[in-house]
Amino acid sequence: MCLIEIIQVVLIDQSERFVFKPLLYELLSGEVEAWEIAPQFSDLLANTDVRFFKDRVKCLYPCDHLGTNAPTAGTVHLESGLLIEYDWLVLAIGAEAKLDIVPGAADYALPFYTLEDAHRVDKKLRELERKNFGKDSAIRVAVVGCGYGGVELAATISERLKEKGIVQAINVEKTILSNAPAGNREAALKVLSSRKVQLILGYFVRCITKGVEPQTSDAEPKSIDSAADHSESVTLELQPAERGLQGQTIWADIVLWTIGSKPLLPQLEPSDKPYDIPLNARGQAETDETLRVKGHPRIFAVGDSSTLRDRNGKLLPATAQVAFQQADFAGWNLWAAINDRPLLPFRYQNLGEMMTLGRYDAAVSPSFTDGLTLEGFVGHTARKIAYLIRLPTDKHRVQVGISWLLKSTVDSVATIQTMLTKAQSGS
Numbered sequence: 155m156c157l158i159e160i161i162q163v164v165l166i167d168q169s170e171r172f173v174f175k176p177l178l179y180e181l182l183s184g185e186v187e188a189w190e191i192a193p194q195f196s197d198l199l200a201n202t203d204v205r206f207f208k209d210r211v212k213c214l215y216p217c218d219h220l221g222t223n224a225p226t227a228g229t230v231h232l233e234s235g236l237l238i239e240y241d242w243l244v245l246a247i248g249a250e251a252k253l254d255i256v257p258g259a260a261d262y263a264l265p266f267y268t269l270e271d272a273h274r275v276d277k278k279l280r281e282l283e284r285k286n287f288g289k290d291s292a293i294r295v296a297v298v299g300c301g302y303g304g305v306e307l308a309a310t311i312s313e314r315l316k317e318k319g320i321v322q323a324i325n326v327e328k329t330i331l332s333n334a335p336a337g338n339r340e341a342a343l344k345v346l347s348s349r350k351v352q353l354i355l356g357y358f359v360r361c362i363t364k365g366v367e368p369q370t371s372d373a374e375p376k377s378i379d380s381a382a383d384h385s386e387s388v389t390l391e392l393q394p395a396e397r398g399l400q401g402q403t404i405w406a407d408i409v410l411w412t413i414g415s416k417p418l419l420p421q422l423e424p425s426d427k428p429y430d431i432p433l434n435a436r437g438q439a440e441t442d443e444t445l446r447v448k449g450h451p452r453i454f455a456v457g458d459s460s461t462l463r464d465r466n467g468k469l470l471p472a473t474a475q476v477a478f479q480q481a482d483f484a485g486w487n488l489w490a491a492i493n494d495r496p497l498l499p500f501r502y503q504n505l506g507e508m509m510t511l512g513r514y515d516a517a518v519s520p521s522f523t524d525g526l527t528l529e530g531f532v533g534h535t536a537r538k539i540a541y542l543i544r545l546p547t548d549k550h551r552v553q554v555g556i557s558w559l560l561k562s563t564v565d566s567v568a569t570i571q572t573m574l575t576k577a578q579s580g581s
């Protein structure tokens with residue numbers, strides 16, 4: 155007699171879309187459309203046996219640490235009231251933006267962390283563009299933080315607004331991208347300076363309040379029509395990180411917050427008993443090197459909601475590159491654990507670092523060649539291809555590949571036409 159074990163895979167996500175976060179900036183530049191970088195789970199999982207539940211996990215009740223007598227390995231409680239019993243669990247719920255760092259940030263700054271955040275920032279920019287259309291003063295954008303997120307936003311928005319905007323980027327360190335490869339930092343500095351982004355370095359934001367810039371008495375009176383509308387402007391109090399510098403105040407029509415993140419796993423703690431999942435101080439699940447949560451043989455954790463050190467004792471960064479590589483190992487190890495095979499230790503391979511610097515610009519520093527940075531259009535093309543390959547499912551990759559190819563053909567034809575028109579008019 156042959157015993158067939160039926161394995162059912164259930165995917166639970168509070169959103170109906172998978173979101174490829176490294177390409178969220180391109181929604182602001184109009185370079186990609188939402189369906190390309192945020193396809194629906196139902197489309198991605200069509201023709202598979204995976205059952206998708208659009209629901210929010212409210213809390214976790216693991217039992218696998220109680221020994222083999224427990225009837226299930228644990229239960230997941232969903233917001234809809236549904237309880238799902240599992241034999242094996244993979245935790246991959248990521249993190250959220252952290253705005254409670256300084257007073258006023260949660261009220262007056264916009265995070266850029268989710269698809270909804272990107273839509274909100276785009277909507278706000280559109281409103282400002284509409285309000286300030288034809289006016290002679292610029293839209294003021296403050297970007298807080300000059301890590302990858304802040305620099306990519308500053309580059310994208312300064313390119314979008316051109317002379318209609320003033321972008322100021324604030325960083326507590328005296329440089330931008332302090333942990334990035336030097337090539338990426340230099341490429342970014344060149345682009346930001348060419349787009350006149352003002353870098354305010356060595357300062358941290360002390361608080362953000364509502365407030366319009368006071369008019370100086372010698373300022374030229376402007377007509378109502380030509381004065382820009384800054385009625386919703388906010389004030390950022392900046393404090394120097396070192397002695398010897400003076401505090402500053404700046405005003406902005408939109409503040410983008412890119413500092414910090416908060417893992418979501420602590421939110422799944424049951425209210426009626428202490429959490430059984432071992433968490434570090436940030437709230438990430440501690441795993442062993444096979445990606446199993448410590449003390450929980452039936453739970454794997456990957457991505458931003460987990461923490462692991464490499465062989466040199468260095469914490470792995472919370473990046474898509476790590477999450478993507480861990481997903482492969484977790485999948486393999488889950489199969490191995492079910493089939494009583496040895497589990498593989500996760501080994502992170504740093505492939506390099508990439509960043510967008512606008513519609514036709516990027517910086518890519520691969521890890522396998524020391525000192526090489528691909529910049530400009532070459533870097534931009536390399537980054538887009540690398541990300542296209544990492545989008546989920548063959549079908550989706552092909553659809554997005556065709557869409558990007560068509561868009562770049564239209565762009566190229568438009569550029570040639572503009573050049574020909576310029577040449578014919580002799581300008």
Ligand SMILES: Cc1cc2nc3c(=O)[nH]c(=O)nc-3n(C[C@H](O)[C@H](O)[C@H](O)COP(=O)(O)OP(=O)(O)OC[C@H]3O[C@@H](n4cnc5c(N)ncnc54)[C@H](O)[C@@H]3O)c2cc1C
Binds near residue numbers: 178209508509
């Ligand atoms: C703007 C931006 C740009 C980035 N750019 C890069 C980059 O260029 N390179 C790079 O390597 N990394 C980049 N990152 C980091 C990278 O995106 C993350 O490290 C990666 O997405 C982590 O993957 P994850 O699966 O752990 O979490 P996520 O991708 O955040 O996925 C978590 C999922 O869990 C769901 N979820 C959360 N809570 C619940 C709940 N209670 N119930 C049900 N579902 C839930 C969410 O809806 C989401 O779909 C970027 C991040 C951002 C925000």
